[in-house]
Amino acid sequence: MSALLEIILPVFLVIGAGYLAVKFKLFAESGVDGLMKFTQQFAIPCLLFKAIAELELGVYFTPSLLTAYYGPAVLMFALGSFGARLIFGRPWEDSIAIGFACMFANAVLLGLPITERAYGASALDPNYALVAVNAPICYGLGITVMELVKHRGEAPMATVRAVIRAIFHNALILGLALGFAVNLSGVAIPTVASDALDLMIRAALPAAIFGLGGVLAQYKFEGDLATNVWSHRPKSIPIQPKPL
DSSP states (O other): OHHHHHHHHHHHHHHHHHHHHHHTTSSOHHHHHHHHHHIIIIIHHHHHHHHHHHSOHHHHOOHHHHHHHHHHHHHHHHHHHHHHHHTTOOOHHHHHHHHHHHHOOOTTTTHHHHHHHHHOGGGOHHHHHHHHTHIIIIIHHHHHHHHHHHTTTSOHHHHHHHHHHHHTTOHHHHHHHHHHHHHHHTOOOOHHHHHHHHHHHHHHHHHHHHHHHHHHTTOOSOSSHHHHHHHTOOOOOOOOOOOO
């Protein structure tokens, strides 16, 4: 138990620091917005770009790893969506959004720092492999189903365009896509560019989890409490040791 606390507690202390800083007006809410925009649109895409650009694709993209993580994720999406619809009687649009919340385990903001603390930086490659296909599987599934529900009765091509537009407006996905392009092309990242990326990457996760605490301070647990509990049941964080 003490080892577990030593690994996990520092991450949540940083989140708590962000929460308290905003709660006690030591850090402005507008500052949190800027911090999260920096991490989500710049620093974390840089992290994902470099990780995928340098990842040994043939080693870590294994069916067993992907099935172990995304099988339960897709199941949670189905249970969350149909549960919200059939148990709580929510409209289909709300139900899909609730299923979307059930599907995610926060594999980047919490999964990466906790995995690094537990197993070291060399153990992060399986997590990067999971994150790399998060867009086509989780975002792709959730956004596609939502767009089908929102545009039901419209022309199929309009729905397809809406899905593609929604997916590729995400900076994280663009970072991953560029990383794959560099990896598959075999082009090496120039040393100067790699060093610049490292500067951005070192800021990514600490800033993001501090900002996450600040975001949490801006919300209250209210509204339809039963549905909130349904959509925020505990979900696993993928902590994967490096394969032998």
